[in-house]
Amino acid sequence: MGAPGRRRVTAALATIALLLAAACAAPNSTAPASSAPVASIASTTPAGGAVTATLKEWAIEVSAPAAKAGTVVFNVRNEGKVPHDLVVIRTDLAPGALPTASGLIEETKLSIVGRTEQLTPGDGKRLSVDLAAGKYVLVCNVIGHYNSGQFAALTIQ
Numbered sequence: 001m002g003a004p005g006r007r008r009v010t011a012a013l014a015t016i017a018l019l020l021a022a023a024c025a026a027p028n029s030t031a032p033a034s035s036a037p038v039a040s041i042a043s044t045t046p047a048g049g050a051v052t053a054t055l056k057e058w059a060i061e062v063s064a065p066a067a068k069a070g071t072v073v074f075n076v077r078n079e080g081k082v083p084h085d086l087v088v089i090r091t092d093l094a095p096g097a098l099p100t101a102s103g104l105i106e107e108t109k110l111s112i113v114g115r116t117e118q119l120t121p122g123d124g125k126r127l128s129v130d131l132a133a134g135k136y137v138l139v140c141n142v143i144g145h146y147n148s149g150q151f152a153a154l155t156i157q
């Protein structure tokens with residue numbers, strides 16, 4: 001009747017040994033794993049820069065005519081007296097030569113890469129868009145506004 005008792009003691013010692021091994025291994029295994037992903041997240045997010053786009057009757061004023069490729073943040077502000085929106089279009093067409101119908105840009109014939117909803121006077125919006133190098137046109141596509149001259153060119157380098 002001594003054998004079962006010894007086996008129980010052996011099992012208990014084995015459990016303690018496993019717990020000690022786990023406790024010692026934990027700090028060593030987590031330290032290298034937590035530092036590795038931070039570097040890869042930073043390197044996969046290119047900084048394209050920020051562009052302020054001011055909407056008014058009848059213009060879109062941009063803070064710079066060009067920005068770097070990557071994630072571009074548009075700080076859009078409506079400083080006009082009526083609602084306006086901002087639509088970002090990738091195109092080689094001249095800013096004033098986009099196809100229109102019934103006072104609107106024909107969006108289905110163009111490559112729309114970003115947009116805001118209509119902003120009321122005094123309102124603002126941050127619009128973040130991933131832009132590749134190329135030529136872009138910014139427009140307000142409220143009826144009649146593009147035809148009134150509310151557009152601007154933007155080059156991504």
Ligand SMILES: [Cu+2]
Pocket residue numbers: 083084085140141142145150
């Ligand atoms: Cu407008």
